[in-house]
Structure formats: structure tokens, C-alpha cells
Amino acid sequence: MFLANQRSVSYGFIPDICGILRKYNLATIINSFVRDAYTLPTKFTWKSIVNNTVIISETSQWNNRMAVHNDFLFFRILHPVIQPCILYNIYRESSCRYILTILANIWCRVPYIEDGICPYCVEETSEELIHFLSECILTRQLREYLIIDLRHLFGIAFETEFSELESYAWTLKLLGSPIAPCLESESEKRFLRLCYRYVVNCLNNL
Numbered sequence: 001m002f003l004a005n006q007r008s009v010s011y012g013f014i015p016d017i018c019g020i021l022r023k024y025n026l027a028t029i030i031n032s033f034v035r036d037a038y039t040l041p042t043k044f045t046w047k048s049i050v051n052n053t054v055i056i057s058e059t060s061q062w063n064n065r066m067a068v069h070n071d072f073l074f075f076r077i078l079h080p081v082i083q084p085c086i087l088y089n090i091y092r093e094s095s096c097r098y099i100l101t102i103l104a105n106i107w108c109r110v111p112y113i114e115d116g117i118c119p120y121c122v123e124e125t126s127e128e129l130i131h132f133l134s135e136c137i138l139t140r141q142l143r144e145y146l147i148i149d150l151r152h153l154f155g156i157a158f159e160t161e162f163s164e165l166e167s168y169a170w171t172l173k174l175l176g177s178p179i180a181p182c183l184e185s186e187s188e189k190r191f192l193r194l195c196y197r198y199v200v201n202c203l204n205n206l
């Protein structure tokens, strides 16, 4: 009835399904099935078609949105592809979920890129968060503790490579960006837990 006269039925299960099929350009397959029942793919093939079509469509929308809006300047480097977020993977069952909230706000923060003077150390800054986490005298001691912990846990080669990143890359790596130097999965999580604790301690100093 809905396919025969779509204007007479505007809500319910079937209209919802048809709406989703149109959204992902899959309606032609159903239309073919209505005309010829033998054209419907097997269950396995149909699931594969749906999965691929949805992934391609959502990835395209994701990339377009990331490219157009400057609000995502940090976010698109921290989380460049559609996949479960590492922040969520680290803290989803943790009692420290308040850290997840703080870090999520930083990930989605609009960068403030403008030359200025840090109110804490009176040094020149071009982006205040990057300066505060990677350069500021106010957070230097916490940074030294972090570096000592990293050297102890992951070795001097990793610590040296991490320390040699310039401020922008250093801060993004600290926040979870998948850039070198990389560790294997569980070590990367331990590294980020240390880094996130450092970030929260720095912010508590403000």
C-alpha cells in the first residue's frame, strides 16, 4: 500500500525503512525486487551491500564536515577516521570518567590561533592551549615528571622521539593523535592515561 500510494501513509515501520533506503540510495534494489522477486540478493550479499553503502556515505559526510568547519581543526587530527574513539575505549569503564569529559571538551575546542602573551609566564604564544601544555613555565615541573614516567615505562628511545616533536605535534600526540612515535595498542593506552592525567593536572594549575 505504501509503495502504491506513498502520500497516504507517512509514518510507521515501512515508511521509515523506505526513508532509510532512499537516504543511502538503496531503494532501487527494493524497487527491482517488487518487479521481480528473483532479483533480491542473498542475505549475506544484502548485508554486505548495506554495510558498504552506509560506510561510504557516512565517511563522505564525515570528511566533508571536517574539511569545511574550522571548529574541527584539532579534532580532525586527533580523530581522523570513523572508528570507536580512543578516549572512550580508555575511560568507558573507569571511575575517572570526569577525565573523559575534560578531554572531550579539549578535543572539540575551537583553536585560538593568534599571537599573544601568556598571562602566567609572559612569553609569546600563538595558541594558548599548545603553549600552556608544551612550553609554559607554569607547567614545566609537571612536564618533567611526565617525561620521567615515559622514559621509565616506554624506554629512552620513545621518550626522546616524543620530546623532540615540536610544540604543536607534541600537544596533539599528548592528546591522542595517531602520529609517530607510536606504541602497540595496550602501551598506547597506558601512555595516553599518563598524558591525560598530566593535562588534567595542568588545567588544575590554572
Ligand SMILES: [Zn+2]
Residues within 6 Å of the ligand: 118, 119, 120, 121, 122, 123, 131, 132, 135, 136, 137, 138
Ligand atoms: Zn606561559
